Amino acid sequence: MTDSTAERAAMQRALALAATAGVPLGPNPRVGCVLLTPDGDVVAEGFHRGAGTPHAEADALARAGTAARGTTAVVTLEPCNHTGRTGPCAQALLAAGVARVVFAQADPTPVAAGGADTLRAAGVDVKGGLLAEESAHLNRAWTFGVAHDRPLVTWKFATTLDGRSAAADGTSRWVSGPASRLDTHRLRGECDTMLVGTSTAVIDDPQLTVRGADDQPLAHQPLRAVMGLRDLPADLRVLDDSAPSLRLLTRDPAAALAELFALGRRHVFLEGGPRLAAAFLRAGLVDEVVTYVAPMLLGAGRSSVADLGITTIAGALHLEPTDVTVLGSGAETNVRLTMTPRYDAVVTAHPGDAARVALREDH
Amino acid sequence: MTDSTAERAAMQRALALAATAGVPLGPNPRVGCVLLTPDGDVVAEGFHRGAGTPHAEADALARAGTAARGTTAVVTLEPCNHTGRTGPCAQALLAAGVARVVFAQADPTPVAAGGADTLRAAGVDVKGGLLAEESAHLNRAWTFGVAHDRPLVTWKFATTLDGRSAAADGTSRWVSGPASRLDTHRLRGECDTMLVGTSTAVIDDPQLTVRGADDQPLAHQPLRAVMGLRDLPADLRVLDDSAPSLRLLTRDPAAALAELFALGRRHVFLEGGPRLAAAFLRAGLVDEVVTYVAPMLLGAGRSSVADLGITTIAGALHLEPTDVTVLGSGAETNVRLTMTPRYDAVVTAHPGDAARVALREDH
Numbered sequence: 243m244t245d246s247t248a249e250r251a252a253m254q255r256a257l258a259l260a261a262t263a264g265v266p267l268g269p270n271p272r273v274g275c276v277l278l279t280p281d282g283d284v285v286a287e288g289f290h291r292g293a294g295t296p297h298a299e300a301d302a303l304a305r306a307g308t309a310a311r312g313t314t315a316v317v318t319l320e321p322c323n324h325t326g327r328t329g330p331c332a333q334a335l336l337a338a339g340v341a342r343v344v345f346a347q348a349d350p351t352p353v354a355a356g357g358a359d360t361l362r363a364a365g366v367d368v369k370g371g372l373l374a375e376e377s378a379h380l381n382r383a384w385t386f387g388v389a390h391d392r393p394l395v396t397w398k399f400a401t402t403l404d405g406r407s408a409a410a411d412g413t414s415r416w417v418s419g420p421a422s423r424l425d426t427h428r429l430r431g432e433c434d435t436m437l438v439g440t441s442t443a444v445i446d447d448p449q450l451t452v453r454g455a456d457d458q459p460l461a462h463q464p465l466r467a468v469m470g471l472r473d474l475p476a477d478l479r480v481l482d483d484s485a486p487s488l489r490l491l492t493r494d495p496a497a498a499l500a501e502l503f504a505l506g507r508r509h510v511f512l513e514g515g516p517r518l519a520a521a522f523l524r525a526g527l528v529d530e531v532v533t534y535v536a537p538m539l540l541g542a543g544r545s546s547v548a549d550l551g552i553t554t555i556a557g558a559l560h561l562e563p564t565d566v567t568v569l570g571s572g573a574e575t576n577v578r579l580t581m582t583p584r585y586d587a588v589v590t591a592h593p594g595d596a597a598r599v600a601l602r603e604d605h
Numbered sequence: 606m607t608d609s610t611a612e613r614a615a616m617q618r619a620l621a622l623a624a625t626a627g628v629p630l631g632p633n634p635r636v637g638c639v640l641l642t643p644d645g646d647v648v649a650e651g652f653h654r655g656a657g658t659p660h661a662e663a664d665a666l667a668r669a670g671t672a673a674r675g676t677t678a679v680v681t682l683e684p685c686n687h688t689g690r691t692g693p694c695a696q697a698l699l700a701a702g703v704a705r706v707v708f709a710q711a712d713p714t715p716v717a718a719g720g721a722d723t724l725r726a727a728g729v730d731v732k733g734g735l736l737a738e739e740s741a742h743l744n745r746a747w748t749f750g751v752a753h754d755r756p757l758v759t760w761k762f763a764t765t766l767d768g769r770s771a772a773a774d775g776t777s778r779w780v781s782g783p784a785s786r787l788d789t790h791r792l793r794g795e796c797d798t799m800l801v802g803t804s805t806a807v808i809d810d811p812q813l814t815v816r817g818a819d820d821q822p823l824a825h826q827p828l829r830a831v832m833g834l835r836d837l838p839a840d841l842r843v844l845d846d847s848a849p850s851l852r853l854l855t856r857d858p859a860a861a862l863a864e865l866f867a868l869g870r871r872h873v874f875l876e877g878g879p880r881l882a883a884a885f886l887r888a889g890l891v892d893e894v895v896t897y898v899a900p901m902l903l904g905a906g907r908s909s910v911a912d913l914g915i916t917t918i919a920g921a922l923h924l925e926p927t928d929v930t931v932l933g934s935g936a937e938t939n940v941r942l943t944m945t946p947r948y949d950a951v952v953t954a955h956p957g958d959a960a961r962v963a964l965r966e967d968h
Contacts (some may be wrong), residue, residue, distance in 0.1 A: 401766065401767070401768065402768070402921070403764065403768070403894075403896055403898075403909070403924070403942070404764065404768040404908060404909050404910045405764065405765070405766070405767040405768015405769060405908070405909070406768060408918070409915065409916060409917045409918045409920070409921065410915070410916045410917070411916050411917045413917050413918035413919070414918060415918060416918070417918070520904060523902065523904075531766075533766050535766075535898055535940070535942070537923065537924040537925065537926050537942060537944050538921045538922065538923050538924065539886065539910055539913060539915075539921065539922040539924070540913065540915050540918075540921055540922075541883060541886075541908075541910050541911060541912050541913030541914070541915050541922075542912050542913070542915065542916070545767060545768065545904075546766070546767050546768070547767045547902055547904050548904060549904050549905050550902060550903065550904030550905070551904070552772065552773070552902075552903050552904050552905065553772060553773045553774050553905070554772045554773070554774045554776050555771070555772040555776035555777060555778060555779070555780070555903075556776070557772070558765070558772065558901045558902065558903055559901065559902040559903075559904075560900065560901050560936045561766070561900040561901065561902070561936070562900065562935055562936045562938070563900050563931075563938045566931050566938070566940055568926075568929050572925055573923045573924070573925045573947055575925070575926045575929070577898070577929055577940055577942065579766070579898075579900060579940065581900050584936055
């Protein structure tokens, strides 16, 4: 039996392999696989490179050949049990004579799940849950999509201390500092779709490409989606040939997300403007909020979010911070808050006393 | 000669003694004094307790009696050289036969300075600057007042992520979380004056008392000043007998500060509302900004600051953070930013490139 230290190291390697596939893989999860001898030596490695290419297990098995017999397959996701564009991995592992399977995240998809049971029924020693959280994090958007049938939505906005995203004359370069702008490009690169409204596309005319620290465009560029019914001039930068673009002829956030999901999109980076953000928030369709707070006052100008239909403090939309990070230095110091909206938070205000925020349990 | 380790320890003790005087001491600095034998043993300690009471040196000398002869006086502020309500400390130290004087902060006041020279001329060994920064920090507002002839002004505001200090119906309890509210009481207690506009006094009807962690009023209560020309109902909480109150019948920030300074006030805690804050900012009369950012969205409601006369992003008022602290937890997590306004910041935006903020040197 392979010892657990070797299996844990192999799982970390499999996670790293999965991550090399780049972000994101469209509708498919990122998966890595390492085959170990009973002594814990690596026989072969593999990872999934995207729809239509071999799954991680098949990739590793092909590299191992007959040496796969008697090995332990360490894989970041429960081996699939269904025939899609490639055959089921559970069968491939059995055919290759793999003796033991250690996986991280259980497969959450209804059609593909059951691989572990199939393997066990055939006499393979199966263990699940090793570094499961790390694997789920790696495929956060994919896992969300399986559960919710729509893409994960991250709304990002930069704001002054007084809640302005642009000055009275519409100028907004720059509210956030250079460290925040670089950070935004990093976050954009982790998504597969950037989404703006037609107003933002026309008024701000952003190119919405992802650039690295050297200010050069990255090889991988997310889809640039523009939603709304307004006509767009053909010479907008968001429609240029630097990256793919998509028009979504709807004002309905749910309809836009359904269309993007059907196109294999799993993580939408919502970048504005205030009315589009408000529409998504009112529909409960923002899953994560990333705010860059700039130590700057404008006293007037464009609000970072439009009317939310909230009229009293007890109706405020609360968000729960998962991370607070200081970026940059000096007068260019920004504070980044990463937050989860609590659409179901019930706030009871006791006048003259501390407010008590009662949060319903998530699942 | 007393060794420097003993003198440093004595200076730290003198600073601690000075701080026990409570905050603030009106127009006087907080000063502590420790008398040491040449071997570094403590002969006597003293500190200043407020206008009309003995200075720290005189307090320590009185306790030492004839034992003061030949000692080293370790004092947090350069001994004064002038006769006010008490005699000059330099002369008192000479009369007592003190052999050496070690002080922290040099006396910045034109009338009182020169104590070190007087002592040196009389043959006393004098050393200045030991823990000078700590002493200046202890008397931050007093030092500021000597240099600027007006009180130090700290503007505090709590804001939602989208820059609102109240909802559309005017409700604002609570934007900030319980940890921030407790922190605000701590900061209020470090000032000698809380200042609001008549509109805030009438609309929000705050009591503006300082309460501790047990929600009980502290023994020391700052002055509650209300400025503006609007008539105030007599039953406002800010006018009750829980703490002293003051009407400032002006809308001019400089005039209000001049009156408060003449009354011996050295640190004003500006608490609102948005128009009053804007008036102080436009006049360049806010020296420090403390902002509590609450992870909450309102989408509408009262802005945290009114019009500043800024129309374009290049004219934004930049602030330089000196501290960023996370307070509270969960959905009640707040981020406190402490900042210094840069009224003279020149911002040059390079389109498509990082903004470069050129800051002129202070003083």
